[in-house]
Amino acid sequence: MGRAASETALLQPFKTGRRTCAATSAIIRQGERQERIYHVQSGWAHRSSLLSDGRRQILDIVLPGDFIGLDWILGVEISYSVEAITELTYDVFGIVELEADIALPLLRLAALERQRLDLHMISLGPRSASERVAAFLIDCRDRLAARGLAAGAIFPLPLTQQHMADYLGLTLVHVNRVLRRLAERRLVTLENGEAVIHDMDGLMSLAAADHERPGTLPV
Amino acid sequence: MGRAASETALLQPFKTGRRTCAATSAIIRQGERQERIYHVQSGWAHRSSLLSDGRRQILDIVLPGDFIGLDWILGVEISYSVEAITELTYDVFGIVELEADIALPLLRLAALERQRLDLHMISLGPRSASERVAAFLIDCRDRLAARGLAAGAIFPLPLTQQHMADYLGLTLVHVNRVLRRLAERRLVTLENGEAVIHDMDGLMSLAAADHERPGTLPV
DNA sequence: CGTCCCCTTGAGCAGAATCAAGCCTAGTGG
DNA sequence: CCACTAGGCTTGATTCTGCTCAAGGGGACG
Numbered sequence: 001m002g003r004a005a006s007e008t009a010l011l012q013p014f015k016t017g018r019r020t021c022a023a024t025s026a027i028i029r030q031g032e033r034q035e036r037i038y039h040v041q042s043g044w045a046h047r048s049s050l051l052s053d054g055r056r057q058i059l060d061i062v063l064p065g066d067f068i069g070l071d072w073i074l075g076v077e078i079s080y081s082v083e084a085i086t087e088l089t090y091d092v093f094g095i096v097e098l099e100a101d102i103a104l105p106l107l108r109l110a111a112l113e114r115q116r117l118d119l120h121m122i123s124l125g126p127r128s129a130s131e132r133v134a135a136f137l138i139d140c141r142d143r144l145a146a147r148g149l150a151a152g153a154i155f156p157l158p159l160t161q162q163h164m165a166d167y168l169g170l171t172l173v174h175v176n177r178v179l180r181r182l183a184e185r186r187l188v189t190l191e192n193g194e195a196v197i198h199d200m201d202g203l204m205s206l207a208a209a210d211h212e213r214p215g216t217l218p219v
Numbered sequence: 220m221g222r223a224a225s226e227t228a229l230l231q232p233f234k235t236g237r238r239t240c241a242a243t244s245a246i247i248r249q250g251e252r253q254e255r256i257y258h259v260q261s262g263w264a265h266r267s268s269l270l271s272d273g274r275r276q277i278l279d280i281v282l283p284g285d286f287i288g289l290d291w292i293l294g295v296e297i298s299y300s301v302e303a304i305t306e307l308t309y310d311v312f313g314i315v316e317l318e319a320d321i322a323l324p325l326l327r328l329a330a331l332e333r334q335r336l337d338l339h340m341i342s343l344g345p346r347s348a349s350e351r352v353a354a355f356l357i358d359c360r361d362r363l364a365a366r367g368l369a370a371g372a373i374f375p376l377p378l379t380q381q382h383m384a385d386y387l388g389l390t391l392v393h394v395n396r397v398l399r400r401l402a403e404r405r406l407v408t409l410e411n412g413e414a415v416i417h418d419m420d421g422l423m424s425l426a427a428a429d430h431e432r433p434g435t436l437p438v
Numbered sequence: 439c440g441t442c443c444c445c446t447t448g449a450g451c452a453g454a455a456t457c458a459a460g461c462c463t464a465g466t467g468g
Numbered sequence: 469c470c471a472c473t474a475g476g477c478t479t480g481a482t483t484c485t486g487c488t489c490a491a492g493g494g495g496a497c498g
Contacts, residue, residue, distance in 0.1 A: 051341070051345065053427075057340060057341045059337055059341075071333060074334070080337065100322065100323060101319055103322030104319060107326045107329060108293065110326060110333070111290035111292055111293045111329065112293065114290060114333055115293070118278055118298065121343060122268055124340060125385075126275070166344075169344035208270075
């Protein structure tokens with residue numbers, strides 16, 4: 001993201017190293033205390049919360065260029081886990097005593113992250129399943145494109161349907177059916193960890209409002 | 220909130236005045252550019268986003284002690300409105316050129332706000348209607364109690380059922396039925412803009428996981 | 439070759455939405 | 469003083485979106 005470029009530069013003095021971790025391993029574990037900030041260089045991850053009954057809500061999808069752990073500042077136990085989806089490489093920033101001159105860029109990063117959360121809540125609140133899926137795919141493409149990681153309407157999507165379900169607040173089975181319908185209508189297809197948007201306009205209008213509204217039945 | 224005390228003190232030099240506004244009027248309008256931060260002294264408000272088709276998602280309920288507009292720093296058009304629910308009094312902070320020494324406290328406030336968004340997303344994602352309502356009522360009580368605004372299990376709740384519906388991602392009608400059931404089970408009652416929790420334990424176990432799971436039917 | 443993970447599809451059910459009234463209260467104005 | 473209105477709450481009947489349960493298929497990998 002171009003916008004984060006200056007923030008990144010200001011953080012450089014605090015960089016303490018680069019790490020790699022394998023798919024499915026955890027970078028931050030729910031309940032631990034946080035003392036670092038991470039900056040993802042490549043790979044996908046998710047930030048999620050586990051409920052006591054086993055249900056899971058994925059709060060955010062983390063893409064290359066995103067930061068993790070901006071709320072280390074609270075100094076409390078973290079209430080979520082961050083888990084790699086693919087192999088992940090990331091820079092580590094050890095910010096023990098925070099210098100005032102980097103507080104400002106961090107604040108900007110936190111605000112950006114919140115914008116994303118707002119949008120996600122709008123998906124989870126009033127939107128139907130197909131609206132959610134459509135909006136999600138468009139959102140992924142846009143975020144990847146902004147980082148130069150999408151080739152036009154084609155982009156990598158290394159998520160299982162279970163991931164999407166947990167992110168969108170749906171069940172795996174239902175996500176599957178919705179994806180199938182989107183493919184049948186030639187809007188998007190998912191294959192081999194790649195998504196191809198065939199009809200961006202159609203997908204966008206579906207995301208904005210589900211036009212497949214039930215017609216009023218004759219009496 | 221005790222935690223925000225030091226932040227508030229550091230912001231004092233930037234305070235430019237105190238204002239009052241009437242119920243249902245807007246403090247921040249979707250699309251405007253933001254140049255101030257507000258600190259609510261009394262009254263309730265909501266932060267919400269309007270969809271093109273008229274649906275609305277309330278992103279956050281704003282209580283006395285909360286800050287509004289922490290993302291002014293992005294300098295972009297704000298994508299939400301903040302609207303008073305009751306009469307509202309609030310302090311205004313005009314922070315045009317941001318001094319570095321207050322970036323840190325603001326960052327902490329932003330992180331706190333995000334914690335709340337995370338919790339709300341967990342409600343909107345996997346939780347059922349009655350879980351959402353129960354969790355919401357407990358959450359309101361806790362936040363008010365932390366500010367000395369709840370008398371034990373009794374607290375003001377100046378929201379219409381439409382407000383709750385828009386916040387919880389449900390319909391007015393369904394919120395009504397859920398509230399009725401909660402009252403019948405003697406868990407909570409709402410009356411005259413006040414909520415009374417009769418059975419905190421029962422309500423909490425309902426919020427954690429809906430135990431009214433359907434028994435397996437005989438074949 | 440067997441196991442594991444993920445995807446797919448069907449049948450049936452239920453939680454929540456929609457549609458449609460009706461009620462109550464507070465406020466307004468004739 | 470009372471009719472009238474408007475906003476919010478309540479309830480019933482009905483429909484449908486999305487969930488649950490269940491089973492099977494295919495690819496990757498040891």
